[in-house]
Amino acid sequence: MTRKPWELPFLAEPEEVAGLRRVMRLHLRLWGLSDVSDAAEICVSEMVSNVIRHVGVGTPSTLVVEMKGTHLRVGLRDPDTRALPTLLSAGPDDESGRGLAMLDAVAERWGVILGAESKLVWCDLATPLASPGGHIDDPRVAKSEACLTLYAGGVVAENLGVGRAGVVFQEEAAIDLIADILHWLRAHGHDPDEALDRAQLHFEAELGLAG
Structure with a gap:
């Protein structure tokens, strides 16, 4: 199976999140990776919310999805190289700080790639694939x-x-x-x-x- 990388530009606004989650779900169904759809949608929601909160509403952003071996990589690119995500310990009464904790909980690993004019926050999700171009073990x-x-x-x-x-x-x-x-x-x-x-x-x- 061919799973070519794809990108989707959008403006980071709260009303865009549902549409991005839906696109992710449909695309992973085509890739035969519905098993990781819930985790991927959580990653998308948290990364978009992070951009809205720390960079600003309406920030031009790009959703990036690709395979890294048998792992699914979900990434979000935005133009602010200063606002770097930091994993915090949020208390039960805190109103913020849980986003990256959620990302850390569902992803096998995550990180940030800094470019000259942008940054890419990414997370890798484990899949049931036996090989990069294969199908789930069914x-x-x-x-x-x-x-x-x-x-x-x-x-x-x-x-x-x-x-x-x-x-x-x-x-x-x-x-x-x-x-x-x-x-x-x-x-x-x-x-x-x-x-x-x-x-x-x-x-x-x-x-x-x-x-």
Whole structure:
């Protein structure tokens, strides 16, 4: 699977946080990393709040998301190189100081990269990936890949992890397999539409249990 780095410029304002969390959630779903979505959304919320509180409302900022090996790196770039984040011990009655503590709690590691005109606050989240370009360790996914490999005569296996073209090939092979299964159902007197509906319900139920 290709997980290319992406960036999203925005203005650091409270009303932007919900949208940024939603974009993060949807993007991680496409990357097959929904398992770390909650932690990533917390990181986004806390980093944006930190910019608003210590740099200023409306600060031009950029959300940066990329893979570092099998870790997901979530970063936030802003133009103020003076306001550096500091981990404080916040008491139960303190109104501030908990943001970086939350970041420190959910991330495996975090830090700051200073540039000439900006800084990047980043945090790395552990994922269930066995390899940077692979998928989560799920027996259902492994079975599907075995079926696709048999279906395409080994061609799918040869095209695993070869960039965007490989991803497109695998997707088309999966669609072809589903279409042929629907033909098989129809030939045996079953309703393909009903089967699709039942499969979708089953899939969504399993996602709900996993979440």
